[in-house]
Amino acid sequence: MVAVLTVFACHLWHWPRGGFVGVDVFFVISGFLITGNLLRSAEANGTVSFRTFYWNRIRRIVPAATVVLVLTWLAAVWAFQPFRAHQVGVDAVFAFIFLSNWRFAFQGTDYFVAGATVSPIQHYWSLSIEEQFYFVWPALIFLISVFVLRKAWTHSHRMRIAGYVMAGIVAASLAWALYETAHSATWAYFNTFARVWELGGGALLACAVGALARIPAAVRPWLSWAGLTLIAASLVLISESSAGFPAPWALLPVCGAALVIAAGVGGEPRYQHFLRNPVATYIGDISYSLYLVHWPIIVILAAVMGGAGAPYSVAVVAASFGMAIASYHFVENPLRRADWAKAKGAYRDLVKRRKRAVKPSTKAAGVGALALLTLGLVGFVLQPVESEVAPPSVEEVTAAEPGPAGSAAPTTGPEAKTLHGEIVAALQARQWPNLNPSMESVIQGPLVSPDIGACGQPFNPDMTACTWGSGTAPVRAVIIGDSIALTYIGPLRQIAENSNGQLQLHTEAMFGCQFVDDLIVNSDERLQDGCPARKQHAADVINTMKPDIVFVANSYGEKSVSGRDGQMSAGEWADSMKRYVDSFRGSVGKVVFLSPPPMDVNISECFGTQSNPPAKCISRVTSRWREMAEAERGLAQTLGGAWVDSRPWFCSAGKLCPSFVGTLPTKRDAAHMSPQYGQRIAPVIAESLKQAGLP
Numbered sequence: 001m002v003a004v005l006t007v008f009a010c011h012l013w014h015w016p017r018g019g020f021v022g023v024d025v026f027f028v029i030s031g032f033l034i035t036g037n038l039l040r041s042a043e044a045n046g047t048v049s050f051r052t053f054y055w056n057r058i059r060r061i062v063p064a065a066t067v068v069l070v071l072t073w074l075a076a077v078w079a080f081q082p083f084r085a086h087q088v089g090v091d092a093v094f095a096f097i098f099l100s101n102w103r104f105a106f107q108g109t110d111y112f113v114a115g116a117t118v119s120p121i122q123h124y125w126s127l128s129i130e131e132q133f134y135f136v137w138p139a140l141i142f143l144i145s146v147f148v149l150r151k152a153w154t155h156s157h158r159m160r161i162a163g164y165v166m167a168g169i170v171a172a173s174l175a176w177a178l179y180e181t182a183h184s185a186t187w188a189y190f191n192t193f194a195r196v197w198e199l200g201g202g203a204l205l206a207c208a209v210g211a212l213a214r215i216p217a218a219v220r221p222w223l224s225w226a227g228l229t230l231i232a233a234s235l236v237l238i239s240e241s242s243a244g245f246p247a248p249w250a251l252l253p254v255c256g257a258a259l260v261i262a263a264g265v266g267g268e269p270r271y272q273h274f275l276r277n278p279v280a281t282y283i284g285d286i287s288y289s290l291y292l293v294h295w296p297i298i299v300i301l302a303a304v305m306g307g308a309g310a311p312y313s314v315a316v317v318a319a320s321f322g323m324a325i326a327s328y329h330f331v332e333n334p335l336r337r338a339d340w341a342k343a344k345g346a347y348r349d350l351v352k353r354r355k356r357a358v359k360p361s362t363k364a365a366g367v368g369a370l371a372l373l374t375l376g377l378v379g380f381v382l383q384p385v386e387s388e389v390a391p392p393s394v395e396e397v398t399a400a401e402p403g404p405a406g407s408a409a410p411t412t413g414p415e416a417k418t419l420h421g422e423i424v425a426a427l428q429a430r431q432w433p434n435l436n437p438s439m440e441s442v443i444q445g446p447l448v449s450p451d452i453g454a455c456g457q458p459f460n461p462d463m464t465a466c467t468w469g470s471g472t473a474p475v476r477a478v479i480i481g482d483s484i485a486l487t488y489i490g491p492l493r494q495i496a497e498n499s500n501g502q503l504q505l506h507t508e509a510m511f512g513c514q515f516v517d518d519l520i521v522n523s524d525e526r527l528q529d530g531c532p533a534r535k536q537h538a539a540d541v542i543n544t545m546k547p548d549i550v551f552v553a554n555s556y557g558e559k560s561v562s563g564r565d566g567q568m569s570a571g572e573w574a575d576s577m578k579r580y581v582d583s584f585r586g587s588v589g590k591v592v593f594l595s596p597p598p599m600d601v602n603i604s605e606c607f608g609t610q611s612n613p614p615a616k617c618i619s620r621v622t623s624r625w626r627e628m629a630e631a632e633r634g635l636a637q638t639l640g641g642a643w644v645d646s647r648p649w650f651c652s653a654g655k656l657c658p659s660f661v662g663t664l665p666t667k668r669d670a671a672h673m674s675p676q677y678g679q680r681i682a683p684v685i686a687e688s689l690k691q692a693g694l695p
Helices: 002-012 018-045 050-079 082-096 100-107 124-151 155-183 185-190 196-207 220-237 251-264 278-285 287-305 310-336 340-351 360-382 394-398 414-427 439-444 450-455 483-497 525-545 570-581 603-607 623-639 675-680 682-691
Strands: 467-469 475-481 503-507 549-553 590-594 642-644
Touching: 018 050, 018 124, 018 155, 018 196, 018 220, 018 251, 050 082, 050 124, 050 287, 050 310, 082 100, 082 124, 082 439, 100 124, 100 185, 124 155, 124 196, 155 185, 155 196, 155 525, 196 251, 220 251, 278 287, 287 310, 310 360, 414 682, 439 603, 450 483, 467 483, 475 483, 475 525, 483 503, 483 549, 483 590, 483 675, 483 682, 570 623, 590 623, 623 642, 675 682
Parallel strands: 475 503, 475 549, 549 590, 590 642
Antiparallel strands: 467 503
């Protein structure tokens, strides 16, 4: 039952929401199996043999995992630009030493936010957590065994004490997971201490096998199907927008997996053909190898094939199972079962050129793996070549994009006209020019200059260091908002410093802090915790300074309110924005909303793939951007302020947005413009502000 439950869990990884659920099921299975092995070893030998346990773990886990890491890095060198292949190589090193979860946590990798660059080794985070857990848990069982031996107690005492210890660990870990999820869901997702309770749930089952074996046969099918129902329900109820994941929502798949396992202890339940048949059993056998190979194949083939279409799906499924079968039969099993006697025998046969008998199952596995890999290759060949994507036609480039109702017409000044011509030329490019700075340096470089970055931290900014322009300027402006606002400081500072003493600019913007009344979820707990105080401080500064202009710039991406399920609608965003602006509206001459760059293609992903031409990396204005723009423009009218359309700064006719203009990369990711491009468009922004009636 455990083996075939693993099949179900493995399938979940491939579903849109299944990745959230499959890992929880895997953790329970792993905790049950490994703890059971440890307790049986302690019963047979009186204690835990660390040498045997860790050697068996190394033989079981490391060979296949290492082979997949090496192959993934080689595939990344083939598929990606050098800078991204290097990132994959670093990820592989952390995965090899079982620390990848902490690497992704410190990087701010967010499973719940679209647009982030996806590592083909990202799935190794769960394997890292498992091995960190098993670095400590055997030592605890060893201490328990020593204590039991000294007391001359029975095996039941050992099981009971192990259960008490693990129950305490589970309770503490679950409490920590609830706390961390409420404050930083993404950090909790990768944090070992916030995930131990899921492994511990399986360990508790292993400590209670005696009691579970006495479950009546008539009850077992009900438990099994109830468990599957809970797991299926979690697929519907848990999503990217669910607040409270991994805790408490992960309780649903964890409890479901526990019920299925409990139903199979001491005897398989009847009426459970869904999980128990020869095909399912075999897939359960290869599940570890399938887990290792499926994600690199999905990510790398998506990069080179576009990630959509029937050929892509065929290639992913066939290659995943083909590689998994090959890994299981020719890497995982041989190395796990290898010993010196077999190795010497194989060497002697090789030297003497003697044929070795090959099992029929091994031959069948080789043929099956080769057939599936061939099918995957066929799918790869049949997929249209992405590098043949043609640039948009002149008609498509120049076709006008309807702006929000009542919005100002695009800027028509000389600077804007010059920029528009450069944008049109970039949209029609068939090859990447020699960019200066290089796209790699922009992607890997800082979001803003160090002095601006220092002003965007959770602590209150230094008034002198975070103010630019003449102290006697007749027009004073304050900018507030998240990282989008911080990227706009560069060109606005340039405008202030070139204003002949007419404009002074001060920033109260902060990384990861959406300047609205609600607290918006952020993957960085430090930033989210510091946001309310910074917003209040900004309002206090504005009410004290009484500036002529307050610029507001926030991301238009999907947003979740802390403590609330679901995503904010554009209308809810505007209402929350109004409540915040009302806290200082009476102290401001005019509130000006700077719309962010249209968020679409992540240039790190797109340019990072070697086969992608410039036309493949063109962004388009999304419906989400239009909805948010319309809501914000309406709010500006209500407040008597202004909404400034950013599309003429990044896009042709407001619709198609190239990833470079001239020799400058326009963005460094999906949402933020590059600092160098900010300098380029400063004169155009100045024209737009004048057109909006600003001094």
